[in-house]
Amino acid sequence: MTPAEVGAAVDAAWHTVLERLEQLVRIETPSLDAAASASIARVLTEWFEPLASEVRAVVTEAGTHLVIEVPGSTDAAPLLLLGHSDTVWDHGALAGDVPWSVDGDVVRGPGVFDMKSGLVIMLAALEILRDRPRRAVRILVNCDEEVGSPTSQELVRTALDGVAGVIGFESPHPDGAFKVGRAGSTRLRLEVEGRAAHAALDPENGVSAIDELVDQLLVVRGIVAEASATTPVLCNVGTVSGGARANVVPDAASAEIGLRFVDAGSERHVLDALARLDPIRSGAVVRTVVLTSRPAWQAGAGDEELLEEVGRAASALGQSASGRPAAGAGDTNLVGSLGVATIDGFGPRGGGAHAVTEHLLLSSLRERIELLTALLAR
Incomplete structure (x- = not known):
């Protein structure tokens, strides 16, 4: 035509x-x-x-x-x-x-x-x-x-x-x-299980899921910073939740994280590292759940x-x-x-x-x- x-x-x-x-x-x-x-x-x-x-x-x-x-x-x-x-x-x-x-x-x-x-x-x-x-x-x-x-x-x-x-x-x-x-885009949820206890009477028997989550988010920040030294990686902690009362050691906490990647190499490096996160506290359980991912x-x-x-x-x-x-x-x-x-x-x-x-x-x-x-x- x-x-x-x-x-x-x-x-x-x-x-x-x-x-x-x-x-x-x-x-x-x-x-x-x-x-x-x-x-x-x-x-x-x-x-x-x-x-x-x-x-x-x-x-x-x-x-x-x-x-x-x-x-x-x-x-x-x-x-x-x-x-x-x-x-x-x-x-x-x-x-x-x-x-x-x-x-x-x-x-x-x-x-x-x-x-x-x-x-x-x-x-x-x-x-x-x-x-x-x-x-x-x-x-x-x-x-x-x-x-x-x-x-x-x-x-x-x-x-x-x-x-x-x-x-x-x-x-x-x-x-x-x-x-x-x-850019690649991955949305994941970082889930932490702890152990509930009375925050005043026996805190030593509890494992704070919130404290563990906070420390794990610092680890995530370090992983992203390491990858960003060569190729920029964007990381946004979009939601954080956990706990119920100030006098109870929280037994569950989670954060939803959005990640953006320019190249496949940094994408693999960061996602592999996040899949292998180890608990910092004895008795805590840490899981990384991928919600959506586009390479x-x-x-x-x-x-x-x-x-x-x-x-x-x-x-x-x-x-x-x-x-x-x-x-x-x-x-x-x-x-x-x-x-x-x-x-x-x-x-x-x-x-x-x-x-x-x-x-x-x-x-x-x-x-x-x-x-x-x-x-x-x-």
């Missing part, structure tokens, strides 16, 4: 694009709400079925994931388009702090930026190319990305079978640059080649396409870390993800639809 043809096709589809974006945003889909997930999955299935050879629903306790096969008319291996249908917003956000609104170029609403707009981009481009030569795609829409993809990580990896590369539809960098490489994805040659392919499509449209690593983690960590050619950030520009200021720019949404259309038509 010529740039003029792509632009005209997006013009013709624009009203439908906005209608569908609003419809998806108005289906509130907090993570782990299986009923809400089933509702949006039904709508997406209805929209994608006319284009697909298969729409497969994978129902889990977290909700409904979708795997969509859209055949192509060329011999090129398919691309995997990766997105999610869940949001960080609870029910009621639409009627409360984050109502749907359109003000010039700015659209607001819960999940409009992260990342229901990405799903609309996929659909619009494929509909424009319905009767035209195009590359085959596989689409995976999972329903638990915002909580670490606990039920879909293996599904994401399985979806890689036979694909030439992966495009993630999370938001780009603020300037519109793609995300090529992402560090460092950009490689395949990622750069895919970015160059996107760049050629962008150049033909008068757009630009650059890429650089991102601090945040997402499902593209799961595939990029395996060496599969991957880029992320194919969603529109905007801002305020996870905040009441969440919004996207319609001009950028249009550009991304044009770019995906041009890329799949190459």
Whole structure:
């Protein structure tokens, strides 16, 4: 398709694009709400079925994931388009702090930026190319990305079978640059068991879980500092809990810790060390429980080649396409870390993800639809 043809096709589809974006945003889909997930999955299935050879629903306790096969008319291996249908917003956000609104170029609403707009981009481009030569795609829409993809990580990896590369539809960098490489992210809970006793009458018979936890957190700090001497590791102790009364030696305490890694080496070093923590006090028990983990994805040659392919499509449209690593983690960590050619950030520009200021720019949404259309038509 010529740039003029792509632009005209997006013009013709624009009203439908906005209608569908609003419809998806108005289906509130907090993570782990299986009923809400089933509702949006039904709508997406209805929209994608006319284009697909298969729409497969994978129902889990977290909700409904979708795997969509859209055949192509060329011999090129398919691309995997990766997105999610869940949001960080609870029910009621639409009627409360984050109502749907359109003000010039700015659209607001819960999940409009992260990342229901990405799903609309996929659909619009494929509909424009319905009767035209195009590359085959596989689409995976999972329903638990915002909580670490606990039920879909293996599904994401399985979806890689036979694909030439992966495009993630999370938001780009603020300037519109793609995300090529992402920090690894692990969330874990440090659990300590002690032994209760009267804090005044027989404290020597107790083992304070809180004291043990405090000392273990200092050990964690030392492990992170050692790894950070060569590559920065971010560590945040997000919650601490334990104990019940001031006159009782506490028998349980825990802390939830968030870790971010730039490279796989520091990631392995820190996580291995935390898995081997030894009690400092006799009688204490220390456990490290990994809650969610996405490995560090460092950009490689395949990622750069895919970015160059996107760049050629962008150049033909008068757009630009650059890429650089991102601090945040997402499902593209799961595939990029395996060496599969991957880029992320194919969603529109905007801002305020996870905040009441969440919004996207319609001009950028249009550009991304044009770019995906041009890329799949190459």
